[in-house]
Amino acid sequence: MFPKTMAAVCALSTALAAPALAQEVRADLRDEALDMFSPLPSTIPSVTDNPITAEKIDLGKALFFDPRMSASGVFSCNSCHNLATGGDDNLETSIGHGWQKGPRNAPTVLNAVFNAAQFWDGRAPDLAAQAKGPVQAGVEMANTPDNVLATLNSMPQYVAWFRGAFPEQDEPVSFDNFAKAIEAYEATLLTPAPFDAWLNGNDDALTEEQVRGLQTFVDAGCASCHNGINLGGQDYFPFGLVEKPGADVLPEDDKGRFAVTETAYDEYVFRAAPLRNIEVTAPYFHSGKVWDLRTAVEIMASSQLGAELSEGELDDVVAFLGSLTGEMPEVSYPVLPAETGDTPRPTAAIVQ
Amino acid sequence: MFPKTMAAVCALSTALAAPALAQEVRADLRDEALDMFSPLPSTIPSVTDNPITAEKIDLGKALFFDPRMSASGVFSCNSCHNLATGGDDNLETSIGHGWQKGPRNAPTVLNAVFNAAQFWDGRAPDLAAQAKGPVQAGVEMANTPDNVLATLNSMPQYVAWFRGAFPEQDEPVSFDNFAKAIEAYEATLLTPAPFDAWLNGNDDALTEEQVRGLQTFVDAGCASCHNGINLGGQDYFPFGLVEKPGADVLPEDDKGRFAVTETAYDEYVFRAAPLRNIEVTAPYFHSGKVWDLRTAVEIMASSQLGAELSEGELDDVVAFLGSLTGEMPEVSYPVLPAETGDTPRPTAAIVQ
Numbered sequence: 001m002f003p004k005t006m007a008a009v010c011a012l013s014t015a016l017a018a019p020a021l022a023q024e025v026r027a028d029l030r031d032e033a034l035d036m037f038s039p040l041p042s043t044i045p046s047v048t049d050n051p052i053t054a055e056k057i058d059l060g061k062a063l064f065f066d067p068r069m070s071a072s073g074v075f076s077c078n079s080c081h082n083l084a085t086g087g088d089d090n091l092e093t094s095i096g097h098g099w100q101k102g103p104r105n106a107p108t109v110l111n112a113v114f115n116a117a118q119f120w121d122g123r124a125p126d127l128a129a130q131a132k133g134p135v136q137a138g139v140e141m142a143n144t145p146d147n148v149l150a151t152l153n154s155m156p157q158y159v160a161w162f163r164g165a166f167p168e169q170d171e172p173v174s175f176d177n178f179a180k181a182i183e184a185y186e187a188t189l190l191t192p193a194p195f196d197a198w199l200n201g202n203d204d205a206l207t208e209e210q211v212r213g214l215q216t217f218v219d220a221g222c223a224s225c226h227n228g229i230n231l232g233g234q235d236y237f238p239f240g241l242v243e244k245p246g247a248d249v250l251p252e253d254d255k256g257r258f259a260v261t262e263t264a265y266d267e268y269v270f271r272a273a274p275l276r277n278i279e280v281t282a283p284y285f286h287s288g289k290v291w292d293l294r295t296a297v298e299i300m301a302s303s304q305l306g307a308e309l310s311e312g313e314l315d316d317v318v319a320f321l322g323s324l325t326g327e328m329p330e331v332s333y334p335v336l337p338a339e340t341g342d343t344p345r346p347t348a349a350i351v352q
Numbered sequence: 353m354f355p356k357t358m359a360a361v362c363a364l365s366t367a368l369a370a371p372a373l374a375q376e377v378r379a380d381l382r383d384e385a386l387d388m389f390s391p392l393p394s395t396i397p398s399v400t401d402n403p404i405t406a407e408k409i410d411l412g413k414a415l416f417f418d419p420r421m422s423a424s425g426v427f428s429c430n431s432c433h434n435l436a437t438g439g440d441d442n443l444e445t446s447i448g449h450g451w452q453k454g455p456r457n458a459p460t461v462l463n464a465v466f467n468a469a470q471f472w473d474g475r476a477p478d479l480a481a482q483a484k485g486p487v488q489a490g491v492e493m494a495n496t497p498d499n500v501l502a503t504l505n506s507m508p509q510y511v512a513w514f515r516g517a518f519p520e521q522d523e524p525v526s527f528d529n530f531a532k533a534i535e536a537y538e539a540t541l542l543t544p545a546p547f548d549a550w551l552n553g554n555d556d557a558l559t560e561e562q563v564r565g566l567q568t569f570v571d572a573g574c575a576s577c578h579n580g581i582n583l584g585g586q587d588y589f590p591f592g593l594v595e596k597p598g599a600d601v602l603p604e605d606d607k608g609r610f611a612v613t614e615t616a617y618d619e620y621v622f623r624a625a626p627l628r629n630i631e632v633t634a635p636y637f638h639s640g641k642v643w644d645l646r647t648a649v650e651i652m653a654s655s656q657l658g659a660e661l662s663e664g665e666l667d668d669v670v671a672f673l674g675s676l677t678g679e680m681p682e683v684s685y686p687v688l689p690a691e692t693g694d695t696p697r698p699t700a701a702i703v704q
Contacts, residue, residue, distance in 0.1 A: 065436050066436070067434065067437075067441070067442075068437075068442065072443075072447060073441065073442055073443050074431070074441075074443075074447050079426070082419065083685055084417050084418070084685060084686050084687060084688045085419075085420075085688050085690070086690065089419070089425065089426075090419075090420065090425055090691060090698070091425050091426075091698055095424060095426050095700055098451055099450055099451035099700065101700070279690065280690035282690075282691060291693070291697070292693055328687045330684060331684065331685040332682060332683065332684055332685070333435055333436060333683035333684070333685045334436050335436060335680045336436045336437050338437070338438065338631065338632035338634075339442060339634060341643070341644055345643070346442065346443055348447055348451065348453070
């Protein structure tokens with residue numbers, strides 16, 4: 001977080017101390033930055049084939065927080081994408097149904113609507129497709145579409161909410177609409193950050209150190225992969241482009257996008273991680289094996305760019321990444337419909 | 353839930369249709385009811401040895417929702433006492449660390465401050481003592497006080513919040529204060545219900561059916577155990593006073609309060625369940641084996657009172673119990689402090 005009072009203090013000291021040259025450099029840097037990055041939009045983005053309405057958002061929020069969407073009744077979307085802790089779960093890899101561990105680190109749901117595709121390997125084209133994944137994954141929520149629909153149809157309030165969210169449809173309670181409602185809610189989870197204020201023209205939004213870090217981020221080539229609104233999430237790159245990290249960080253049996261495309265070219269290829277809120281979403285990488293942001297930056301520099309950053313440069317880049325920590329959307333915790341006699345019972349059994 | 357519009361409709365039809373006699377019966381019934389029950393107070397109750405302040409409530413809310421209070425980083429208080437679903441988890445018995453099942457059904461946290469003691473066997477005298485239980489239970493959050501404190505001390509924001517909540521103390525970050533803050537938050541979780549409005553003098557708050565159900569509830573003797581503010585939670589009674597239910601409902605190996613007092617007198621003795629929000633907190637009994645409220649009422653009537661209620665009486669009592677479903681407190685979902693390099697890592701390992 002970047003307290004407003006601290007920003008004000010920095011603004012004051014900058015105004016008093018910064019030489020004219022620094023101001024000029026900043027102006028150039030902003031032009032350069034705006035070629036590579038975009039500030040968060042000030043409104044909820046539109047989503048392909050899914051007009052976003054207040055009714056859909058409210059329904060999606062209920063579904064997002066409802067643990068009864070899992071077979072066991074234990075896990076909701078929010079369990080692994082916890083809005084109280086940066087939109088992820090602070091675990092190496094998530095723990096799901098039957099205490100099984102997921103294969104990859106849970107990415108944050110915050111601002112995820114701006115990623116070109118979802119999951120570390122980009123196998124879901126959008127958030128609606130993504131939402132269908134964990135609910136069915138045996139190691140996550142271990143549910144089936146049929147059981148999700150039986151659960152929803154058993155509660156009249158849910159049926160009414162689906163009707164309100166999809167008023168033009170005869171059978172609004174569907175797995176597609178379940179996913180679309182969740183997508184609509186997730187599209188509202190935006191976190192404007194000091195870096196946005198800076199991109200939008202407010203010099204005082206970043207500290208000197210953060211500006212230096214941005215300069216290093218750009219000059220060292222980080223932005224070649226980490227660009228766009230989310231500083232990442234736009235394209236796929238081999239992890240270990242220059243030098244492969246050890247198997248502790250890059251486990252050999254997870255070949256990334258290869259599993260999606262089945263082309264040798266995509267071995268160990270992953271979607272560049274979006275960097276918004278990275279400071280509050282440790283641990284890092286698809287393996288979740290690195291807990292320290294500075295170490296993660298160091299590994300990225302050597303493995304992807306063949307660069308060795310100085311201690312000072314590392315400090316600066318980490319400070320810059322802190323400027324991507326945004327203000328959380330206010331979330332009023334939902335009150336969910338109560339089960340009825342028709343609601344399928346939760347089951348903790350592990351089906352192989 | 354009891355929609356206000358429906359209440360208005362009922363009020364209208366009552367005003368038009370109810371004979372004078374019914375009004376008189378109602379007045380007597382209210383006097384009788386006020387001898388046995390009390391409406392929810394309109395303000396947060398005071399708690400012994402724990403002055404409640406806004407700072408303590410806010411801290412307690414953060415702790416209540418923080419999954420990092422568990423060893424695995426998966427479970428928070430809210431996991432099993434979910435404020436989105438009636439303050440419980442809708443499971444027979446909760447699932448905790450290592451996918452282990454807890455021994456008894458999780459009771460609702462809503463209005464729990466008014467119970468004379470906590471847990472099904474009353475082994476915790478208050479909510480602060482209760483809060484220390486699950487966090488350390490191997491089958492629940494599987495944590496230790498030391499690890500909780502190390503976690504809290506690793507995050508400067510938490511330390512600052514403890515300072516603000518316990519300003520007079522030199523070492524505010526303690527396991528006792530952790531529990532007291534949670535108790536303070538939980539003391540705010542009150543759900544005023546139509547039955548309170550009726551006790552407070554509003555005839556229109558209950559339907560005719562609910563009033564009949566209340567009359568049956570009192571006449572049949574239910575209120576002998578289920579009385580006070582929470583219609584239960586005040587005292588201990590043998591489950592199966594008149595006729596022991598089958599082992600499916602009353603498992604033989606759980607002897608209830610016997611484990612606390614070790615007197616034969618307390619075999620299969622449990623705290624009378626508080627009945628507020630009972631309609632939305634299935635399944636029922638300490639075993640969680642009964643999912644249907646009507647069935648639960650039937651079992652209670654026969655096992656505790658030796659009574660067989662007619663179909664109509666059962667309907668009425670269930671309708672009356674619905675009048676105990678209250679309005680949920682508004683909860684803004686907290687934004688929790690981020691971990692630091694000093695924060696103990698979550699562990700999924702099961703220590704026997």
